[in-house]
Every structure is written in structure tokens, then in C-alpha cells.
Amino acid sequence: MPPMPLTDTFLKTVKYTRTDNKPQREYDTDGLYLEITPKGVKKWQMKFRRPITGKESRLSFGLYPTITLKDARKKRDDARKLLTQGIDPSEDKKEKERQAKISLDNDFEMVAREWWAFGSNKWTPRHSKQIIASLESDIFPFLGKKPINTIRPLDVLDVLRKIEKRGAIEIAKRVKQRCEAIFRYAIVTEKVTYNPVTDLQGALTSAQPTNYAALSIAELPDFLTAIGNYDCEPQTRIAFNLLMLTGVRTGEIVGARWCEFDLEAKEWRIPAERMKRRQEHIVPLSRQAMALLDEIRPLTGHFDLVFPNRSEPLRPMSNMTILRMIERVGYKGRMTGHGFRSIFSSVLNESNLFNPDAIERQLAHVPTSKVRGAYLRTQFMPERHKMMQWYADYLDLIQSKNVIPVNFTGIAI
Secondary structure, eight states: OOOOOOOHHHHHHOOOOOSSSOOEEEEOSTTEEEEEOTTOOEEEEEEEEOTTTOOEEEEEEEETTTSOHHHHHHHHHHHHHHHHTTOOHHHHHHHHHHHHHHHHHOBHHHHHHHHHHHHGGGSOHHHHHHHHHHHHHHTHHHHTTSBGGGOOHHHHHHHHHHHHHTTOHHHHHHHHHHHHHHHHHHHHTTSOSOOGGGGGTTOSOOOOOOOOOOOOGGGHHHHHHHHHTOOOOHHHHHHHHHHHHHOOOHHHHHTOBGGGEETTTTEEEEOGGGSTTSSOEEEEOOHHHHHHHHHHHHHHTTSSBSSBOSSOTTSBOOTHHHHHHHIIIIITTTOOTTHHHHHHHHHHHHHTOSOHHHHHHHTTOOOSOHHHHHHHTTTTHHHHHHHHHHHHHHHHHHHTTOSOTTOOTTSOO
């Protein structure tokens, strides 16, 4: 005859009555029972058979009266439901306890800092600092202490919306990318099984493409005349002219080091760690560029940097130095340091004198493939040497206004 179900009244009054000092069991239904120790401690247990082995086992639900009869029956029913699915409730309980421990040991900030430390050796020191600074200011205050395996898409979206509201659309995009990378790392290290950031595709405001102000080719003569008439320090003037002659980014100019220049080969080899795409870039040097280096060597040749900061020589000149020079000659909002790259590309492409691929290589627009990139960084070198000299001669001629800016026929290759 099956046992009578337990009642709350019975549970409140039942006591240990055995004389053999063994646990006393008061059975409910479907394997659930209350075990009473000789000291009167009451705890809920469930008897079941493991799905794979068929061996009898026990599952503990906690102490009475903390766990009530109603609570115990709910836990029993949940366990029986798992058994019908072929899941061992004892193993399921252990896994949930393991996940709970992971949650306590792995809040978002802890995992993010672990990811950052792991990836730092692949980034430049400056980029590494920018990444952790953005996490510390934009993410950690809101998600930092949340267990990483409890974070859902809406949690991340709420934080990204806060960034968007202050108008920092591009920052929101970068923070999203970093959060997605952190969750990918968490999946690989078995801290989570799901990346909530992937569900946010299309959820952010699209940033308008950045168009750096640049002059047209026809505007160059007047601009170069204004620059030529501007009285400034030799170091600033030389940095400006070298930027114009080489087609590199402003940061690559101000961070230039003497050890990067092979003056005999007339080449400037910018190391991978200083390039945007993390690949070495070779810049052939025209006669005009070589003359500028000869001019500045007596001023800064005893430093590591070609353009050191005046007050702190171990640091490079500020990027803003060149932009301020452009602004002071009356071209604020019309031209930027990056604009020289646009002019460089426009002049060379419109001349129809050079292979478009050679122009792209000289702008450091190389494939991301390491093997292909290693080959292409030296591709077209003879043509690139001729091209850089032609471009320098072109700038000289239009500055003197001896040719119409869009007429490329008067300059020998």
C-alpha cells in the first residue's frame, strides 16, 4: 500500500523515535521523503534511479522547515521532469552549482580585464591604453560587477544607448566591438555559452562616414604660397613639408625616428607597430624629402625622434601642431593634415602616369593577409621611387605657379 502523503501538521509535530540511532524516514510520494537524524535535524531527500546506470541514488533538497513541504514537492517534480528527459537531476544540480560559482568568480570587469591582458601584447601601448580607458569609463560603471553569464542583449544595448545620447556614435560602435570580443573570449574560456552582443546587429545608430577636409588640386598653388609665407619654427615647417611629400598620416610623421630612415637607399621604413594596419610600410624619399632630413638633422639628430616635443624631447611633437599651422594661414575647416593623403591620391590617379595599385601600396592600403601583405609592401618599388620624385617635382612646380595645377604633362618621370 503506497504511503499516505505527508501533511504540514504532521511535519510540525513529528519527532525522532527510533532506538537504533539510524536515520528515520517519513515518506511522501514519488520518491520524496523527510529524513530525521538522531539529533532531530530534518532534511528533504528524493530517491531515484540514475538514467544511464539504473543505480539507485539520492538527491537532497535542503532542511525543513526552511524548505517547506510545498517547496520540496516542487523540487521533486522538477527532478522527475528531468528524469523523463533522460537527465540525471543530481548531475544537473552539480552543473548549476558550478555555473553559480562561475558567476560569482567572473563578473564582467574581471573577464574584460583578463581579455585585455591577454590581447595587450598584440596592440601598441597607446592602443592598449585607449581600450582599457574606454572600458573603465563607458562599460565598467554599468556592467562591471554583473556576472558575465547573466548579461543579456538589452543590458549591453542600454549602455551603448547612453554613449550614443552624448553624440559619441563612433565610440559606441568601438565599445560594442570590444564587448563582442570580450564575450568571444569568455566563450572560449568556458565562462559563458552565448554572446549577447551578436544580437545587436543593426541596433545602433549608423555613424556618418568621416570626410577629412581636403583642398581640390586647383586650390593647391594658393595654399602652398600661404604656407610658404608663414613664419614658424623650422621643425614645424619641415614636419609639414615632409607630410606633404610622403603621403603618410600625421601620426606617422610626428612619431618618426631616425633609426627608421635608410638614407643610402633613400627609403623610410615605418615599423608595423606604428602603422594603422600593423604592417611595415616603405616610403621612397624624393630629393626634396632628403633635403628636409638633411636640414633638420643638425637640430634633432642627437634625439631618437626626428620631431621631438620641445619641452619633453622623449615624446613626439603634437599632432595638433600641423593642424594649427593650417588654421593660422586661413584654411581652418578647409584642410587637414589627413587631407594631404587625399590630394596625394587625387594628383597621382588623375595624372594617369602610374599603376593604381602602386598608388594604393604607397598609401599603405594593403590587404590584411599577412603573406600577401608582406609581398605587396615591397611591390612596385622601382615605380614608387619614380612616382614619389614625380610628385615632389609637381608640388614644386605648382608652388611656383609655372604649370596649371591639373596639367600633368610638363613634369618628367
